Amino acid sequence: MAAVVSQRKKLANRIMIAAVLVTTFIMLIPIYWIATTSIKSFSDAVAVPPKIFFQPEMTGLVKVFTKRTQLRAPKYKITDQTLESLEADGVPGDVLVELAAVGKLYRTESQFTDAVNEALGPERATDYLALVVRYATISDPTPEKYADARWYEKLIYDSGEKILRASPYPNRLWNSVLISIVSTVLSVAMGTLTAYGFSRFRVKGEKDWLFFILSTRMLPPLVIIVPLFLMYRAVGLIDTHLGLIILYTAFNLSFSVWLMKGFIDEIPVEYEEAAMIDGYTRFEAFRKIVIPQSVTGMAATAVFCFITAWNEYAFALVLTARRAQTAPPFIPSQVGSGLPDWTAIAAGTVLFLIPVVIFTFMLRNHLLRGVTFGAIRK
Amino acid sequence: MNHTAAPINPAQGGLSDLSIRNLFIIPTIVFLILINVFPLLWSLYLSFHEWRANSADDPVFVGIQNYREVLNDSNFWDTFTLTAQYVVYAVIGEVMVGFGIALLLNRSMRGKGLITTLLLLPMMMSPAVVGLFWKLLWNPSWGIVNPLLGLPNDFAWLSDPDRAMWAVVITDVWMWAPFVMLLSLAGLSAIPQYLYEAAEIDRASWWFTFRNITLPLVSPLLLIAIIFRTMENFKQFDMIFTMTGGGPGINTEVNAIKLYRMAFQQWDTGKSCAFAYIMLIMVIGISNIYIKYLNKAKQR
Numbered sequence: 001m002a003a004v005v006s007q008r009k010k011l012a013n014r015i016m017i018a019a020v021l022v023t024t025f026i027m028l029i030p031i032y033w034i035a036t037t038s039i040k041s042f043s044d045a046v047a048v049p050p051k052i053f054f055q056p057e058m059t060g061l062v063k064v065f066t067k068r069t070q071l072r073a074p075k076y077k078i079t080d081q082t083l084e085s086l087e088a089d090g091v092p093g094d095v096l097v098e099l100a101a102v103g104k105l106y107r108t109e110s111q112f113t114d115a116v117n118e119a120l121g122p123e124r125a126t127d128y129l130a131l132v133v134r135y136a137t138i139s140d141p142t143p144e145k146y147a148d149a150r151w152y153e154k155l156i157y158d159s160g161e162k163i164l165r166a167s168p169y170p171n172r173l174w175n176s177v178l179i180s181i182v183s184t185v186l187s188v189a190m191g192t193l194t195a196y197g198f199s200r201f202r203v204k205g206e207k208d209w210l211f212f213i214l215s216t217r218m219l220p221p222l223v224i225i226v227p228l229f230l231m232y233r234a235v236g237l238i239d240t241h242l243g244l245i246i247l248y249t250a251f252n253l254s255f256s257v258w259l260m261k262g263f264i265d266e267i268p269v270e271y272e273e274a275a276m277i278d279g280y281t282r283f284e285a286f287r288k289i290v291i292p293q294s295v296t297g298m299a300a301t302a303v304f305c306f307i308t309a310w311n312e313y314a315f316a317l318v319l320t321a322r323r324a325q326t327a328p329p330f331i332p333s334q335v336g337s338g339l340p341d342w343t344a345i346a347a348g349t350v351l352f353l354i355p356v357v358i359f360t361f362m363l364r365n366h367l368l369r370g371v372t373f374g375a376i377r378k
Numbered sequence: 379m380n381h382t383a384a385p386i387n388p389a390q391g392g393l394s395d396l397s398i399r400n401l402f403i404i405p406t407i408v409f410l411i412l413i414n415v416f417p418l419l420w421s422l423y424l425s426f427h428e429w430r431a432n433s434a435d436d437p438v439f440v441g442i443q444n445y446r447e448v449l450n451d452s453n454f455w456d457t458f459t460l461t462a463q464y465v466v467y468a469v470i471g472e473v474m475v476g477f478g479i480a481l482l483l484n485r486s487m488r489g490k491g492l493i494t495t496l497l498l499l500p501m502m503m504s505p506a507v508v509g510l511f512w513k514l515l516w517n518p519s520w521g522i523v524n525p526l527l528g529l530p531n532d533f534a535w536l537s538d539p540d541r542a543m544w545a546v547v548i549t550d551v552w553m554w555a556p557f558v559m560l561l562s563l564a565g566l567s568a569i570p571q572y573l574y575e576a577a578e579i580d581r582a583s584w585w586f587t588f589r590n591i592t593l594p595l596v597s598p599l600l601l602i603a604i605i606f607r608t609m610e611n612f613k614q615f616d617m618i619f620t621m622t623g624g625g626p627g628i629n630t631e632v633n634a635i636k637l638y639r640m641a642f643q644q645w646d647t648g649k650s651c652a653f654a655y656i657m658l659i660m661v662i663g664i665s666n667i668y669i670k671y672l673n674k675a676k677q678r
Contacts, residue, residue, distance in 0.1 A: 020479070020483055023479055023482065027496075027497055027552065028496060029522065030500075030522075031500075033514070033515060034514065046520045190406050190409070193402040193403075194402055194403050194405075196402055197399045198403065201399040203399065203403065207673075209403075212410075213410060215662070215669070218661060218662075219414060219418075219658070220613035220615075220658065221615070222634045222641075222654065223418075223654040223657055224414060224421070227416075227420040227651070228413075229431070229642075230420070231417060231420070247413065250410060250413035250414065253409065257406065281393070282394075311505070311507075312504075313504060313615075313616040313619075314638075328504050328506045328616075331507060331510060332510045332620045342514050342520075345514075346514070349507050349510065352504070353507065356502050357499060357502075359502070364491065364494070367560060368560055368561070368564050371501075371560065371561075372561070375602075375673070376599065376675055
C-alpha cells in the first residue's frame, strides 16, 4: 500500500516537473524569437509562415549601427575602359569604332541596348550585345569598391543598401550607460546615508517620513511629468544628461533608502557601540564598521537602481529629444512607418537587453527583497 | 528597529549624533520634496487654470472648470472603464499564471534556481522594449503568435479593435506573472512541511490541503503582489504605448496614454493637470493600502 502511494507520488512529481519545463519553454519563446530575429536576414525575418530554421547573419546588427540608403540601379555607358576590355576579348576594330560613338549615359538597360542595336545594326549587335552590356555596366557599388569594402559594408551591399554614416544608436546607448551609472551612484550613496540615519537614530515621525519617501516612488510618472517638463523647460534642463540624472536619482532614492534600511537594520548595533567605546567617532564607526558590513546590500541596491534607470521610458521620452536621449525611447522611434526593418530593431533590442539579463542572474538571490522594497527577506 | 537603547557618547571631536542624523537625512528629504512635491503643487495650481504650455499666453484662472469637464465628459469615463478592465484582466491573469507556476515550481528539483531566474527575466526588462518586441510577435503574418496558436496569417491582433486589448493583457501577463510567482514562491517555501505531513496522515484531500493550509499561509504575500500589480497596471504607460500607441483608435488608450496625448499632443495643459490629479488620488488610495500591507509583512 505504502509502496503504491509513493509510486503514485513519484509519478505526480514527474508530471509536475515536466509541466514546469513546458511552461518555462513557452515563457521563453518571445525572448528566443526576438534574439533570433536579430540574426536573421530581412527576408527570413518577414517570411510567412515564420521561419524556425534559418541562416544566421550579422546584417541586423550592422544595420542598427548605421544609417543607410538604397543602392542605385546600375547605369550603362561605353567608356575607354569598356572599349579596352572589348578589344582584349577579340572584338574587331570596326565594331569598336562604332561603339565609341555611343557615348551617352543610359539609365536603363533597354535604352542602352536600343542604342547599341542602332549603332551596330541588328546582325552584329546580337553577336556582341551580351559582352558590351557586361563591360558597359556601371554597378553600384562598382566591383572594385565592393572588393575593397570591409565585411560589414559587404553585408549591407548584399542586402541592397549602402552605408551613409553611423547611426545615433551608439550615442544613445552611451547616454543610457552614463545616466544610469551616475544616477545609481548618487542614489545609493544618498540612500545609504539616509537609511543609516533612520536605522540608528530616533527620528520624530520616522514612520511618516519613511512613508513619504516610499510614496514618491509610487507616483505615476505621467502625473508629475507635466509640471516637471515645465520646470525643466524654465531652467534649461530639457534634453540634458544632468536633467535625467537628477530625475532618476530622485526616482531611485526612495527605493534605495528602503532597501538599504533593511540591510543596515540587520547589522548588529553592538559593533558600532563597541567601536565607539574604543574611541571611534560616530562617523568613523559608520565609515569603518557599517559601510564594509553593508557592501553586499549596496551592490544589490545599485544593480536594482541601475536596471530601473536603464529601463525608464516615460521621462526620457518627454524630457529628451536628441542629445541626451537614452536607448528606450530611441529604439521604438526607429520603427517608423511602412515596413519596419525588424532585424535592426531586434538587434538593437537584444543589445539593450543583454546587460539586464546579466544583472538579473547576478541579483537572483536578492530579487524578492528588491521588488518588495526590502520588506520581505528570505 | 535597532534604535540605540542608551545614548553612547562617541569620542570627542567628532560630529554629534544629532548633526550626523540631520546631515544624513535632511538632504534626501529636501531633494525628494523638490523633485516630487514641488511639481505636484505646481500642477495643482495649473489644474485650476486654462492654459496651453506651447503658447505664450498666461494661465487664466477658471476655478474647478477643468475638473468639472473631466468628470462630466463621457470620454473620460470610457477611459477609466477601459483602464479598470485592463487592470482587472491583467491582474487576474498574472495571479493565475504566476501562482500556478509557483505551485508547480514549489518542489525540490534539479536546476530550480536556473529555471526560476529564467522565468523572472521578463519582469526585469524595460516595459517599453517589451511592448516593442511583442509588436513583432503579434504581427499577423510574420509574428510567431498566430502560427503557434494555429491561426491564419490574416488574424489581426493589434489592429483589431476588440482583440488589441487582449493582446495587451496577454503581453502584460507574460511580463508580470513572474512577479506574482516570485512572491508566491517565497510564501509557499515558508510553509512548514509538518503541516502537510499532518494533513497527509489525516488523509486530507488535495483541495482541502490547498484551501486550508496553502492558501491562507500564502495569502499575505499574494495580497501584496496583487495590490502592487493593481497599482502598477493602473499607471501603465510604457508597454502599451510602444506596442499599440493607444490604438487602434482609442481602443487601448488607458489613463496614462490619454494623459500623455492630452498634455503633449493636444497641449491642453490645464485640463491634463486636472486629469492627472484625479488619477493621482486614485493611485494614492491604492499605494496607501500597499505600504500598509508591506509594513505588516515586515513585522512578521
